[in-house]
Amino acid sequence: MSYHANEKGYYGEFGGAFIPEMLYPNTEELRQNYIRIMEEPSFKEEFNQLLKDYVGRPTPLYFAERLSKKYNTKIYLKREDLCHTGAHKVNNTIGQILMAKKLGKKRIIAETGAGQHGVATATVCALAGIECVVYMGEIDIARQAPNVARMKMLGAEVRPALSGSRTLKDATNEAIRDWINNPVDTHYIIGSVVGPHPYPDMVARFQSVISKEIKKQLLEKEGRENPDYIVACVGGGSNAAGAYYHYLDTPEVGIIAVEAAGKGIDTGESAATSALGKVGIIHGSKTLLMQTKDGQITEPYSISAGLDYPGVGPMHAHLFKSGRGEFISITDDEAMTAGLALCQLEGIIPAIESSHAFAILEHKKFNPSDIVVINLSGRGDKDLQNYIDYFKL
């Protein structure tokens, strides 16, 4: 059994393309071309060059000595926080902007929640000299002013999503509506392994550079390619998909997915999709999502805007359902505490999303000889105000 997508974009029972006919030509064009384009030597060369010279890859695999001592196991951090723009998101946007150029697209649209993906998209659009429109929930625009300013400085237009709950899911709806209205010249850069096929698979492939590098780096440091565990936080699931990718079909590598419990799974203010979700359709994908019993999509909550999504990518729904992945949910408080601990033990200020991944060290006991790789998906600059408010700094 493989945990990768099949040719119709299904991971087990999850995935597919549940889209209105208006989007069929757009996604079909992408579906028919994405693998071919990604495998063209000229595409690979340009992609790898930009990842190296522009993004700053390979990112280090860092042995966290003091953290390891504290938890009596061997912990390595994959330093996606050192990517240009501060998170793994840019791996995907570099790939997709090159894809858009190959497809002859003249205009880019994207959705964003906290603004990380919006900034990563605005960045690559500036790099490519292509028009960029980023949809962002009206509420998020107010909450994430620095990232809104960054996007504007980079030349993007930030359009408020005024519908529904005016957050990430609605920004995604607005981006999809824009694509319906502009089917020919526009490419939609989705920010995670969500949406209709081929997006989850395409984004996972662009992010797979993370686990490709881990394998090589671990071989150099430990004489083996495989850790015992690979840990990542899951919002939509793109940093996790990238960190797991080359280990998905290697059962001896334990996969740990960390979701945001918000104020607690049973409080009604949570984003722990595997615990609270049921199978359904969100943004064109059949997956697990948080919804009412009538199938209305509900609004999640997490202190971390990047994990505040009511669904999860179909790869992760399948990892959960099949038992291949172990899913752990972490509350706001646990994440904030773990984030501060990382600052003080290792001198690294993590994004609050990533802090969730570190909090599992308090939950799960590893053996002293275990090699645990934690994907440090992003840095905490964008979250400074949150940290300040939370810790009264």
Add this chain to the structure above:
Amino acid sequence: MNRINQKLKEDKKLLSIYFTAGYPNLNDTAKIIHDLEKYGVDMIEIGLPFSDPLADGPTIQESSTAALRNGMHTELLFEQLRDIRKTVSIPLIVMGYFNPVFQYGVESFCKKCQEIGIDGIILPDLPLDVYQEEYKTIFKKFGLINVFLITPQTSEERIRQIDAVSDGFIYMVSSASTTGAKTGFENKTQTYFERINAMNLKNPQIVGFGISNSDTFSQATRKAKGAIIGSAFIKHLTKNGVEKIDEFVNGIR
């Protein structure tokens, strides 16, 4: 014979009207249906509101949000429609998004539709291949016509596939847009209408999206069998409540 097929045989251009169930008020459903039939509309699409209506423009989005806020849900809609066939004979189509139907259970949903006397279903985000592989037999078992959409971007090959799978009419989306987005049709839209007409499909076509008044209705139906009005009717309801539905319908043709 299904009421939709019966209606399609009539020698006239059909006017179909969409409204969102539960809007403007929770219990307006039956009154709206009765009035639309009374004032000579040919077909009705009853919108089952959804939290995230991807294919809809602001007007239908807002009516959906309001309907959900009013308390509309699937079971309640079925409840409101339970006795509708005692008093109306107009073809009734339920239009919504796939997730609420999926949660209800596709088979239970279809069964309920048959009990009530619903004739067809439109679920824009239920793709053709999934319908064929998983749900077609269920729809057929309960005598329901599933209506597919085509757009100006739909390839000829795919239109032929859709035509082969359809057994009622094809919902012809007038332009690349969400609902309600355009006012008036451009020349290229007319060219598209003519192109589809020339394909001699086995299913008649009914045009939707962007039809708001008698002008756009007559343009849309120059070649096609009929046209569907949604957002413009919702706007009428927003302004007038469930009164003066006759004025709205008479203004169209």
